Amino acid sequence: MSAQDDSALSDISSLVSLIADFYWRQDAAGRFVSVEGRAVDEATIDAAAWIGRTAAEVGMEATDDDGWPVAQPVTRDSVCDRIVSWSSGAADDERRCLSIHAEPLFGSDGVFHGWRGLARDVTAQRRQQRELRQFQAAIDASPDMIFVMDRAPMRFVYVNDMACELTGYARDVLLDVPPNELVMLSREELEREYDEVVRRGHVAKEMRSRSRDGVRSIVEVRRRALFADGRWLIVSIVQDISARRQAQRARNRMSRMYATLSATNEAILRATTPADLYQRVCEAATSVGGIKLACVLTPQSHSDRLAVTASASGPTVRIERVTISIDPRRPEGLGLVGRCFRAGEPQVTHDYARDHRTVAWRETASARDIRSAAAVPLIKNGESIGILFIAAARKQNFDDDSVALMQRMAANLVFALEHFEHDAQRKQGEKDIEYLATHDALTRLPNRTLFNRSLVRAIKTARRHERRFALMFIDLDRFKTINDSLGHEAGDCLLQQ
Numbered sequence: 001m002s003a004q005d006d007s008a009l010s011d012i013s014s015l016v017s018l019i020a021d022f023y024w025r026q027d028a029a030g031r032f033v034s035v036e037g038r039a040v041d042e043a044t045i046d047a048a049a050w051i052g053r054t055a056a057e058v059g060m061e062a063t064d065d066d067g068w069p070v071a072q073p074v075t076r077d078s079v080c081d082r083i084v085s086w087s088s089g090a091a092d093d094e095r096r097c098l099s100i101h102a103e104p105l106f107g108s109d110g111v112f113h114g115w116r117g118l119a120r121d122v123t124a125q126r127r128q129q130r131e132l133r134q135f136q137a138a139i140d141a142s143p144d145m146i147f148v149m150d151r152a153p154m155r156f157v158y159v160n161d162m163a164c165e166l167t168g169y170a171r172d173v174l175l176d177v178p179p180n181e182l183v184m185l186s187r188e189e190l191e192r193e194y195d196e197v198v199r200r201g202h203v204a205k206e207m208r209s210r211s212r213d214g215v216r217s218i219v220e221v222r223r224r225a226l227f228a229d230g231r232w233l234i235v236s237i238v239q240d241i242s243a244r245r246q247a248q249r250a251r252n253r254m255s256r257m258y259a260t261l262s263a264t265n266e267a268i269l270r271a272t273t274p275a276d277l278y279q280r281v282c283e284a285a286t287s288v289g290g291i292k293l294a295c296v297l298t299p300q301s302h303s304d305r306l307a308v309t310a311s312a313s314g315p316t317v318r319i320e321r322v323t324i325s326i327d328p329r330r331p332e333g334l335g336l337v338g339r340c341f342r343a344g345e346p347q348v349t350h351d352y353a354r355d356h357r358t359v360a361w362r363e364t365a366s367a368r369d370i371r372s373a374a375a376v377p378l379i380k381n382g383e384s385i386g387i388l389f390i391a392a393a394r395k396q397n398f399d400d401d402s403v404a405l406m407q408r409m410a411a412n413l414v415f416a417l418e419h420f421e422h423d424a425q426r427k428q429g430e431k432d433i434e435y436l437a438t439h440d441a442l443t444r445l446p447n448r449t450l451f452n453r454s455l456v457r458a459i460k461t462a463r464r465h466e467r468r469f470a471l472m473f474i475d476l477d478r479f480k481t482i483n484d485s486l487g488h489e490a491g492d493c494l495l496q497q
Contacts, residue, residue, distance in 0.1 A: 021045075021098075025105075025116040030054045033114070039121065061085040061095075079103050080117065083126070096123040145219075145238040149179055150231055151194050154187065157233070166240060168212030184208050184216075194234050198225045206241070217242040250399065257405045260285050264409045268416040277416050278310030281388075281409065286312040290393050292370050296378075296413075297324065297337060298386040306337060306387060331360040340375040341384045346403050348374045350396045365391070374398040376406045380414050388413065443496055 022037030022045055031054055035047040050058050061084065080102035087095045102117025139146055145163040149156050156175045164171050167182060180190040184207075197203045202224040209219045220241045226233045267280030278296040285294035295311035305323040326341045327333040335357055336347040349355040350372050352365045358373075365373075370391040378386040388410045392398070398406075438450035446454065455471070462469050483491040 021120045023116075023118055024050075025114065026055075027114040028112055030114075032058070034116075039119075044121070055084075059087045076104065076106055080115070083122065094123075096121055097126045098122065143239075145236075145240070147179070147236040147238065149194075149234045149236065151198065151225075151234055152231060154179060154191065154194075163238070166211065182209055183221075184210050194223075197223045197234055198232055201225055209238070209240075218245050250401070253397070253399075254401055254405075256290075257402050260287065261405055261409055261412075263287065264412055268412055268419075271416065274417055274420055275310065277413065277420075279312070281413060282310050282312035285390055285409075290397065291390060292368060292393050293389075293391040295389050296386055297389060304333075306341065309386070335360055336373060336375040337387050337389060340377050340387055344377045344379055344382075344384050346374060346376045346407065348372075348398050348403055350398070352391075369393055371395045372397040374403055374406055376403065376410045378410050378414050378417075380417070385414070385417075442492055 021039040022035055024032060025034040027033050031052055032050045033052075035045060035050045037045075039045040040047045080100060082100055084098050084100055085095050086098050099120045099122045100117055101119075102115050105113040105116055107113055140161040142160060142162060145166055146158075146160040147156055147163055148158040156177070156179065159171060159174050164174055167174060167177075169177060178187065180187045183190060185193075193203070202222070204220070204222045206218060206220050208216060210216050217240050220239045222237045224235045226235055263284030264281050267277060267284055271277035271280050282294040282296060285291055293311070293313045296309050297306040298309045299305075300307050300323065304327045305325050307323045324335070324337050325333045326338040328338065328342065330338075332338065336349060339357065340347040347357070349358055352358050352371050352373060353362060358365065365371075368391075371393060372395050373389065373391040375387050375389045377384045378388060388406060390398075390406065438447060438453075439445065440447045458469050461467070479491065479494070482494055
């Protein structure tokens with residue numbers, strides 16, 4: 001071999017050490033006849049242990065379907081690119097993955113002489129790929145939305161499955177959607193927020209988001225800045241907290257409503273008259289945040305109208321002493337109050353400005369910043385005797401639980417009214433008993449008992465003030481003759497006269 005050939009082989013060997021872990025060659029029987037390169041130089045591969053042995057004998061196992069190159073290729077064009085598993089057999093030696101790039105060798109006579117190729121240890125890369133797949137599977141299984149965005153072009157470079165599902169976009173479409181369209185901000189505003197993340201490292205906040213079909217939600221966003229490959233990446237983990245916020249609002253609203261119910265019960269205990277009771281209940285209802293107006297309406301005598309018997313309102317609302325018709329032939333009679341009184345069932349509007357039942361009152365409600373309302377009937381003996389009406393400043397303020405609480409308030413009101421009636425009847429009964437005990441049943445004049453009381457009082461007063469008083473005794477003669485000749489009814493008439 002000439003010096004030029006030696007130089008060429010040296011150059012090839014140097015090149016092999018740069019592009020692969022080792023170069024190998026096998027004969028037609030599959031035995032290694034040459035193994036050299038960086039892996040041999042670094043003692044990772046024991047070339048002497050390989051020479052004269054087949055791939056299986058040195059610990060090779062198939063990773064791909066075909067494993068190590070077959071002994072006899074079909075054509076000259078046959079090539080081999082695959083991954084195989086290899087272990088030296090030592091107890092502490094882990095199995096490694098080798099990337100094999102091989103081609104067949106033929107003589108000038110066309111006879112197959114074997115294989116030659118390059119091999120590289122890709123164990124680390126395969127492990128990284130496996131870990132990356134596991135990591136990506138974990139990210140895609142996450143219940144949170146995850147976005148990775150390149151700060152410079154303001155474009156997504158990765159989104160997980162949950163991000164696609166909740167935003168309503170296919171992955172390839174979502175990657176092209178400008179990020180600011182999802183978070184309902186201008187590009188300039190979002191750029192400033194991302195620059196703040198780069199400056200601080202990480203930021204957490206709540207904001208509003210919008211899906212592809214226009215559904216808006218409240219999200220909690222945790223952002224972190226990552227510098228990689230010469231560019232800033234913004235990693236955003238987004239959790240939809242709309243349901244949580246709605247539940248919190250519902251809990252807060254229910255807490256306020258229970259406070260109102262408690263205040264109503266206290267008003268029942270403290271009230272002295274039905275009018276006082278109505279007023280206290282209205283004031284208790286408006287003490288709840290967001291309630292603009294509360295009033296009690298009761299029927300007017302010999303009329304188809306309900307009058308505002310008591311009312312309370314927030315600082316921006318004033319209610320006049322109005323009357324409302326319950327006649328369904330009138331526009332106002334088709335409103336919440338009229339329908340509630342006639343049907344004896346609650347009436348609720350979640351959006352006052354769009355409800356067909358509130359047409360006659362929209363202008364008034366808009367001027368008073370009323371966006372939702374509920375009316376519940378006061379039911380006594382199966383009939384409506386009035387209406388409890390409450391209006392709020394926000395839409396969707398009265399859910400089923402809130403209406404149920406209003407019905408309990410109404411039931412407590414009716415119970416208190418019945419208590420007032422029973423108390424009034426008791427007091428009237430006491431007055432009637434006292435009257436019967438001190439007055440003559442026929443003439444309605446004070447009887448002997450009351451006369452004796454009055455006489456004792458008159459004597460004491462005269463003595464105390466040194467005064468005199470007169471007592472006149474009237475005797476009706478021949479009264480028995482009237483009873484005997486004309487009858488007792490004539491005698492009774494005479495005594496009454």
